[in-house]
Amino acid sequence: MAKQLQSIRGIHDGLPGEVANWQFIERQFEQVFRQYAFAEVRLPVLEPTELFVRSIGEETDIVSKEMYAFEDQGGDHLCLRPEGTAGAVRAYLQAGLTRSGGQRWYYKGPMFRRERPQKGRLRQFQQIGAEWFGASGPAEDIDMLAMAWQLIQSIQLQHVHMEINSLGCPDCRPAYRDTLQAYLTDKQQHLCETCHQRMHSNPMRVLDCKVQSCQQQLTDAPEMVAHLCEPCTSHFDTLKTGLAALAIPFVVNARIVRGLDYYNRTAFEIITDQLGAQGTVLAGGRYDGLVSELGGPATPAIGFAAGLERLGLLLEASAVSVSSAGVDVAVAALGDATLSYSLQVAQQLRQHGLTVLHCGGGNAKRQFKVADRESARFVAVLGEDEMQAQSLTLKNLASGEQITCDITEAIQHIK
């Protein structure tokens, strides 16, 4: 293995084996999105850096240290998008859709964060996400979470569960924040180093600290769900009732917090225990303030995103069979004189919708080996005899049966 060019750290190639899984996921997801009346949008990978600074929050890790940001030749500050929501909001506003009623969008594509790579955590990774602009009530939350759950169901994933929480709103969160901060101050000397920082920067973060000793101190910590204002309580209760009505299994996890600043009220995650520390497979929540934050009219909205690579890994772990398009017929041409005839036969078979691989001529043994390696269902043997008779010899590789017939008959046999 001499010195050779390789892809950038944390940026991996999608090779056929893995892409087959992704395509399966995309097909299943697209069907679910359609059933929920969501339409696809295709948004830029490159956005003004300012967009994420204003939406995600300057203090977040994503913006402060994980963005691929640079100045282009014209002096503009650009970056590779680290997530999809901000760009979607920008597009929604730029297209002037604020008075066009609810917009239900989904998207898929690469996102970029400069983190230390691990399995299921890449620097370029793909997300499939959905955003619903103009979604005001808990009914939309229920639909959104139900759709998220249905997406996961559509690819038959095992060992996943949904957790929900409410993050409150600008009316009730500040008071809760104060309560929590006071509580934490009492416990301060028992908390870890990072939690000391978090107490001030984002006290709710302390709640999901993974340090054992911190968690032991926090067993009776005040929780947001117990300090919601009346409208938030009502919203959250209706959400739970709706999920129950749809028989969607969920647990309330009062420790769910959001890394991005723009979330309020409903926050949820679909989690697996199969991917080590990278167990979040789909996550999202309500962001009623973001549209106005970016200069639009007050527009309630909710969204989520799922990590395609993580779903693909889970698909393998769950041994879900991804039907891949195999070769129907491998064409074996025997003798140089039969080349043109074999090409014509292959073309005709393809015109009838079959997947055909021409084995390239040469000796029969080699061509059969190719057919076998490609898991072809049939081999069409085309020698001089067949060419003279305008026929072909068709062998079923699984049974070993072999017949000689004309093309029309062969096609019926294959289908």
Place this chain on the structure above:
RNA sequence: GUGGUCGUAGUUCAAUGGUAGAGCCCCGGCUUGUGAUGCCGGUUGUUGGGGGUUCGAAUCCCCUCGACCACCCCA
């Protein structure tokens, strides 16, 4: 960004500081018209890269790149 494990043929893995090997894959032949299943033969490596210690380094040391694991954070 912090800490740790690892890196040998296309691939999976061997090799106490002393000649770099095996299985699988691939290619060819036995069988110039028949695979999955037989037999025979064959190709492949600057041991991730660079430097050092040593008579001698895949093996020990340093640096670097990458994968993975935990933290951090998150999809």
